[in-house]
Amino acid sequence: MATIVKHVSPANLARKSSNRACLGKSGRSLQANANSFTPRTAKILTEIAAVRSGQKSIPARQTATIRRTAVGSVRASAAAGADVEEWSKAARLVRQEQLEGQALDVLQKTIDSFERPAFPCALIAGDVVILHLLHRLGALGDDPKVKIVFIDTFHLFPETYQFLKDCEERFGFKAEVFQAAGLKSKEEYVAKHGSDLFITDIDEYDQICKVEPFSRALTSLNVDAMINGRRRDHGAERAHLEVFEDGAPVKVQPLAYWEFKDCFDYLERHGVPPHPLHADGFPSIGDVQTTLPIPPAKWFEYGGERSGRFQGLKNRDGSDKTECGIHVEDAVASSLSPPSSSLSPPSSSLTPPSSSLTPPSSSLTPPSSSLTPPSSSLTPPSSSLTPP
Known part of the structure; x- marks a missing residue:
């Protein structure tokens, strides 16, 4: 048997x-x-x-x-003595390395697959990450594989103009600067459109200062792939972004799966300084009159980065304003139409606006300077990057 x-x-x-x-x-x-x-x-x-x-x-x-x-x-008794905090740090580092590797791969694939990729850059934390990644890939320089586009709305912070010059020198590129059609300065803009158009008709203001120059940039440069810094954790219309979006041009979001804190972690790890206004409490930086500081404790909440933008402003349909108009379907679609002969070419020089910057209206008064530091659980970047 x-x-x-x-x-x-x-x-x-x-x-x-x-x-x-x-x-x-x-x-x-x-x-x-x-x-x-x-x-x-x-x-x-x-x-x-x-x-x-x-x-x-x-x-x-x-x-x-x-x-x-x-x-x-x-x-369980053995696990109780484990350094869980160290495990978490190690896991986060692995995640950061994976995100970084994916972003580099996405950008390299874009460079290899398209003839005229461009990056419209606003110099916020995620945009500076992309600039550094492109620099690491050798995509910038005198004969760039990726054109850097900068939209001068005539209403940016003075620090933004200086920071652009700093980034151009640090990463070795020269931005293609576009402004409102037929205008060369804020004084010319105010003389033609007044100083409060952003209050009386925010959509018209965006069309003149942002959407039209942006569309003209894509058209005049014949862009076939538009790199941008949008991420899912921005929330609202961006909550379900993918890394690539088909269209004309194709949209490329190398940081789509990153979080806001990942951007600061990257900059700190590579020793890259961010926009100086982050240290003054601004998580996202746009126009002077529509950008407010936010308590740093709220920065890393879902949608927190853009919570200081467009507060109290409404679209024409009465909905809350969350986008400036550049990253919407109509804006990109309009770039497919040839520009009018009266439209201005990119500016060869960038002049900061005069000191008579329009302050925020009373409804947009920024919070007091006593900003609450972020909680320890958020582990903000080191002193060179830490919001106040």
Whole structure:
């Protein structure tokens, strides 16, 4: 008669051996081990010791239950001494490396697959990350593989104009600057459109200062792939972004799956300074009159980066304003139409606006300077990058 041999895998055999080691080799060792655990675990180990020494008898099913509970308690006690914080840091670092590698791969694929890619850059944290990634790939320089586009709305912060010059020098590129058609300065803009158009008709203001120059940039440069810094954690219309979006031009979001804090972590890790206004409490930086500082504790909440933009402003249909108009379907579609002969070419120089910047209206008064520092759980970037 053939003998039936039950196969035990090496993994199961090792696990059973480990369990036996945890429970001890004799009733005496179990009794000794019991003194090192919680009262509940000690009681269980004592019962097992009594059974093994012949002093007590219990059903097999209950024995198995006690054994599983004891082993679990032993393992839990061992895990309690683990450095969970270090594990989390290590896991986050792995995640950052994966995101960084993916972004580099996306940008390289874009450079290899398209003839005229461009990057409209607003110099916020994520945009500076992309500039650095492109620089690492050798895509900038005197003969750039990717054109850097900058939209001068005539209403940007003075620090933004200076930071553009700093980035041009640091990464070795010269931005293609586009402004409102037929206008060369804020004074000319105010003389033609007034100083409060952004209040009386925000959509018209966006069309003149942002959408039209942006569309003209894509058309005049014949862009076939538009790199941008939009991410899912911006929320609203951006909540379900993919890395690539088909269209004319194709949209490329290399940071689509990143979070806002990832951008600061990257800049800190690579020693790249961000826009100086981040240190003044601005998570996102646009026009002077529509950008407010936000308490840093809210920066890393879902949608927190853009929470200081367009506060209190409405679209023509009455909905809350969340986009300036550039990253909407109509704006990109309009870039397919040839520009009018009266439209201005990109500006060869960038002049900061005069000191008479239009301050925010009373409804847009920024919060007091006593900004609350972010909580420790958010672990903001180091001093060179830490918001106040």
